[in-house]
Amino acid sequence: MPKVxxxxxxxxxxxxxxxxxxxxxxxxFEYGIELDDVTSEREQIKRETGExxxxxxxxxxxxxxxxxxxxxxxxxxxLSTALKVFNNREGTATLPNYHLAPNANPxxxxxxxxxxxxxxxxxxxxxxxxxxNQQRYDSFIDLQEKLHQNxxxxxxxxxxxxxxxxxxxSPFTYSAEKPEHIKFVPLSNNKEFNAVELFEHxxxxxxxxxxxxxxxxxxxxxxxxxxxxxxxLSLPPIINGEHSKITLHTKDxxxxxxxxxxxxxxxxxxxxxxxxxxxxxxxxxxxxxxIVDIDGKVSVTPNFTPxxxxxxxxxxxxxxxxxxxPEEILVLLRRMSLPSVIVDDxxxxxxxAIRVTVPITRSDILHACDIVEDVAIAYGYNNxxxxxxPTNTVGRQQPLNKxxxxxxxxxxxxxxTEVLTFALCSLDDNFKNLxxxxxxxxxxxSNPKTAEFQCGxxxxxxxxxxxxxxxxxxxxxxxxxxxxxxxGLDQKTDVLASNQRRICALYCSSxxxxxxxxxxxxxxxxxxxxxxxxxxxxxxxxxxxxxxxxPAFFPGRSVGVFVNGKKIGGLGVVHPxxxxxxxxxxxxxxxxxxxxxxxxx
Numbered sequence: 001m002p003k004v005x006x007x008x009x010x011x012x013x014x015x016x017x018x019x020x021x022x023x024x025x026x027x028x029f030e031y032g033i034e035l036d037d038v039t040s041e042r043e044q045i046k047r048e049t050g051e052x053x054x055x056x057x058x059x060x061x062x063x064x065x066x067x068x069x070x071x072x073x074x075x076x077x078x079l080s081t082a083l084k085v086f087n088n089r090e091g092t093a094t095l096p097n098y099h100l101a102p103n104a105n106p107x108x109x110x111x112x113x114x115x116x117x118x119x120x121x122x123x124x125x126x127x128x129x130x131x132x133n134q135q136r137y138d139s140f141i142d143l144q145e146k147l148h149q150n151x152x153x154x155x156x157x158x159x160x161x162x163x164x165x166x167x168x169x170s171p172f173t174y175s176a177e178k179p180e181h182i183k184f185v186p187l188s189n190n191k192e193f194n195a196v197e198l199f200e201h202x203x204x205x206x207x208x209x210x211x212x213x214x215x216x217x218x219x220x221x222x223x224x225x226x227x228x229x230x231x232x233l234s235l236p237p238i239i240n241g242e243h244s245k246i247t248l249h250t251k252d253x254x255x256x257x258x259x260x261x262x263x264x265x266x267x268x269x270x271x272x273x274x275x276x277x278x279x280x281x282x283x284x285x286x287x288x289x290x291i292v293d294i295d296g297k298v299s300v301t302p303n304f305t306p307x308x309x310x311x312x313x314x315x316x317x318x319x320x321x322x323x324x325x326p327e328e329i330l331v332l333l334r335r336m337s338l339p340s341v342i343v344d345d346x347x348x349x350x351x352x353a354i355r356v357t358v359p360i361t362r363s364d365i366l367h368a369c370d371i372v373e374d375v376a377i378a379y380g381y382n383n384x385x386x387x388x389x390p391t392n393t394v395g396r397q398q399p400l401n402k403x404x405x406x407x408x409x410x411x412x413x414x415x416x417t418e419v420l421t422f423a424l425c426s427l428d429d430n431f432k433n434l435x436x437x438x439x440x441x442x443x444x445x446s447n448p449k450t451a452e453f454q455c456g457x458x459x460x461x462x463x464x465x466x467x468x469x470x471x472x473x474x475x476x477x478x479x480x481x482x483x484x485x486x487x488g489l490d491q492k493t494d495v496l497a498s499n500q501r502r503i504c505a506l507y508c509s510s511x512x513x514x515x516x517x518x519x520x521x522x523x524x525x526x527x528x529x530x531x532x533x534x535x536x537x538x539x540x541x542x543x544x545x546x547x548x549x550x551p552a553f554f555p556g557r558s559v560g561v562f563v564n565g566k567k568i569g570g571l572g573v574v575h576p577x578x579x580x581x582x583x584x585x586x587x588x589x590x591x592x593x594x595x596x597x598x599x600x601x
Contacts, residue, residue, distance in 0.1 A: 001065045002150055003036055005142075006076045008060040010135060014080035017087065028064065031086055032377050033073065037063040071151055071267065072361035075143040077275045082337060086378070091331035095339060098274055098360055100304055101128070101285045108290040109225075109256070112175035116294055118216065119223045119236060121259040122174045123266060123301040124289040125273050126165060129281035132248050140246075140276055147268055155212050158259040158268050159237030161225065163244035165252035168227040174258070176221035184232035185242040195222050195235060212238050225256060269302050270360040304360055311368035312345045312353040319372045321387055322379070326352045332378035333371070338362065400501055400597055404483045407503065407595070410528055414521060416479040416505060421463030423485065424453035429462040433581045435551035443487040443497045456487030456497075460504035461552060461592055465574070465582045468508050476586065477509035479517075483595070502569070506590040513573045513587040515557065522561065522571060522591055529599060531563060545571075552578055553590075561593060569593035 012018045019027060025035045039047075042056035066073040073079050085093045109124050132140070144160045152158035179195035186198060193201060199217065202210040215237055216222050225233040234240040236258040246253060255272055259265035273286045280286075288300045313326050324332075326342045333340045338356050345351040358365045365371065376384065397405075408418060424445065431438045443456040457463065460482050467480055483503045490498035505521055507514035526532075526543050534544035541564060548560035548570055558572025571591035579588060 001068055002074060002146060004064045004066060004074055004076070004079060004146070006062050006064060006079065007135070008038075008062050011062065011076055011080060014076065015083050015087070024062070027083065027087075030377075030380060031083060032067065033079075034065040035062060036065045039063065067364075068150065069364040071147065071271045071363065072274065074146040074150070074271075075139050075275055077139060077143075077278055078361070081278070085337050086335050088335065091334035093334070095334070095337055095359070096274070096278070096284050096361075098277065098284050098286065098304055100300075100302075101282065101287045103287055106288055106290050106300070107170040107172070107254070108292065109170075109172040109174060110292045111294050112173060113294050114176035114221060115174060115223050118176050118219050118221060119258050119260055120294065121262050121265045122225075122256060123259075123269050123291060124172075124254065124256045125269055125302045126287035126289060127253045127255065127273060127277060127280055128285070128287055129251055130253055130276065131279050131281070132250065134248065136276075136279055137246075137248050143272065143275060147271065151264055151268060155237035156215055157261055158257060158264050160268060160272065161234040161236060161240050161256045161258070162246055163233050163240065163254045163256070164246050164250045165254040166250075167244045168231060168233060168254065169229060171228055172233065172256075173226050174223065174256075175226075176219075176223050178220070179222050182222060182224050182232065182235060184235070186235075187240045187242050187245055189242055198235075198239075209239060223258060225258075266301070266303055267363045270304070270363075273302055274359075274361045302360070306360070307358045307365075309356045309358055309365055309368060309371060310343070310346070310353050311356070311371040312347070312351060314345075314348075314351055315368060316354070316372050316375055319369070320376055320379070320384060322384070324375075324379075326354065329354055329375055332375050335378040336374040338365070338371070338374060400595070403597075404501065404503075404595060407525065407528065408483055410524070411481050411503075411505065411521070414479075414524060416481040416521070419464060419467045419480050419482050420484070421457075421460070421467060421482060422453070423457055423487075424455065425457045425462060426451050426454050429466075430455060430458045433465075433578065434459065434462055435575055435578050437551070441488045443489060458486055458488060459592060460484060460486060460502050461506075461590055464504050464506045464590070465578070465584065465588075468506065468588065469582045469584055472584070477507060477511075477514065479505075479507055481505040501595045502592060503595055504590065504592040506574075506588055508584070508586050508588040510586050513557075513589045515571075515573055515589045518571050518589040518591045522593075525593070531599075551575065563599060568596075568599065 021038065028035045039061050040058050041061065042058050045051065045056050064079065073082060081096065085095065107126060109122060111122050147160065148155050182195040183192055185192050199213045202213060223236050225236065227233060231243055232241045233244050234256070255269065257265050257269045277284045277286050286302060288302065291299050291301050293299065313329065316329060317324055330340055330342065333354065333356060337359060340354050340356040343353050343355045345353040354371065356371055412418060427442065430442055442458055445454055448454045464480055464482055468478055471478065481504065485499040486502050487497060487499055489496060505518060507517045531541045531543050534542035543561060543563045545559040545561055548558055549555065550558045550570055550572060552575055553572030554575050558570060560567050560570045569592050572589065574588040574590055
């Protein structure tokens with residue numbers, strides 16, 4: 001959970017109320033945040049370095065822990081505004097009116113196609129006539145750093161650049177250039193570098209910025225923002241230029257946000273301008289910027305269009321065990337800075353619902369349950385009366401899990417040792433290493449961190465074979481089994497994928513393939529499931545084995561297992577090429593079956 005440092009006295013002045021330590025801890029608990037520590041600058045330095053710094057301040061600092069998805073609480077401005085509204089229990093506090101200032105000739109930022117494969121998203125805004133002092137300036141810089149470490153994922157997804165607008169001119173261009181062509185004086189420097197030299201400089205001086213260079217270092221071109229005169233504003237996501245740096249005397253601030261994702265870029269931009277438009281001459285006013293995207297489409301940022309979320313009154317009351325009227329809910333939501341109105345419930349015309357206009361600062365409101373949570377916070381969790389549920393239910397094990405546990409016991413009693421392998425594997429493990437063609441049915445990981453975990457396993461056989469390979473020193477024969485889930489694409493489900501519960505068993509010996517041993521295990525499993533061998537015509541559940549070609553098994557030494565005509569798996573002698581790829585020098589036979597509830601009953 002992120003922590004925010006605020007100066008106690010300044011914070012109390014902004015909130016409009018002074019607290020004792022115990023009172024403030026109680027206030028934090030009520031709002032869903034936590035006072036983590038009370039310290040001072042001098043005490044922090046002593047704690048971290050063990051030394052006393054003479055010019056360090058003794059002013060009391062509060063370290064406040066806030067929810068990770070409440071980006072509006074990452075600075076003094078957001079915290080004080082939220083608590084000031086929350087403390088108005090009548091729900092009559094004036095909420096910030098964030099709005100775009102009209103401008104007949106807005107600034108323009110043009111995104112070049114060259115950034116498409118590097119960092120394709122860029123949005124921007126302008127804060128006019130900002131009144132900075134040292135505290136506000138420090139808070140402005142600190143919020144950017146907090147966002148960089150939080151939603152921006154250490155600048156990998158989003159990075160922020162802020163510039164003194166009086167030193168640069170529109171239109172601005174966001175493009176990607178070769179590193180050696182990017183020459184500028186970086187922030188807090190007086191020497192010109194190109195991008196290659198700058199990265200080397202960061203590493204040789206052990207700069208805190210060197211950890212960010214890996215984000216773009218391997219690209220042939222780096223993203224860069226220039227103004228109409230070719231002056232470099234920033235090298236995202238690494239550093240801004242010295243030319244356009246902001247100071248205490250800066251009045252007009254140009255804010256640019258580059259990203260790999262549109263949603264996160266807009267959240268970050270909206271958060272910054274919402275927090276610090278408070279200090280504009282026209283409070284809560286933000287000047288928009290025209291963005292010309294890669295395809296030539298023109299849009300305006302920031303986007304202040306509010307989102308709408310509905311929650312029925314009955315849903316809110318049933319979730320909290322309360323009997324609140326719609327009017328009472330409106331007051332509670334307003335205390336949470338959520339303006340709302342009463343409307344007819346779309347599902348029940350006789351009932352009422354609450355329509356919430358979600359402000360730009362509350363990107364955490366995604367569903368009706370989030371509205372319920374805010375109602376609960378404003379009502380007070382300590383005020384909720386514990387009660388027994390109106391219905392009595394008894395929990396029990398899922399039937400499929402119960403069947404699998406019973407099978408585990410019986411298979412273990414047959415002399416097999418259970419293994420537990422990873423549910424994720426490489427594409428080669430799923431197909432190539434089993435001699436099977438890629439059928440396009442694997443569930444892929446969109447951003448795998450290693451080649452070992454690229455997709456969900458489509459078969460248990462690969463994991464069991466790897467277990468044999470890792471235990472070649474164990475005395476033979478080896479009898480292993482695993483019961484677990486495999487994964488495949490499924491257009492019938494809402495997530496377009498589904499799990500299949502399977503059982504896989506393998507016999508490995510130096511004296512023979514052991515096909516008859518695995519076949520015997522199949523008969524034992526079917527006996528346990530009360531499925532009889534198919535003999536002529538029968539109305540009961542029966543199984544039979546038929547010759548079946550499977551590239552993972554030796555030709556002519558594999559069969560499919562069918563229950564009432566439906567294939568549920570197969571068994572056979574593992575193909576020598578498969579054994580070779582797993583570095584197994586001994587013959588093996590394997591069985592793999594799908595276990596379903598209809599099969600178990």
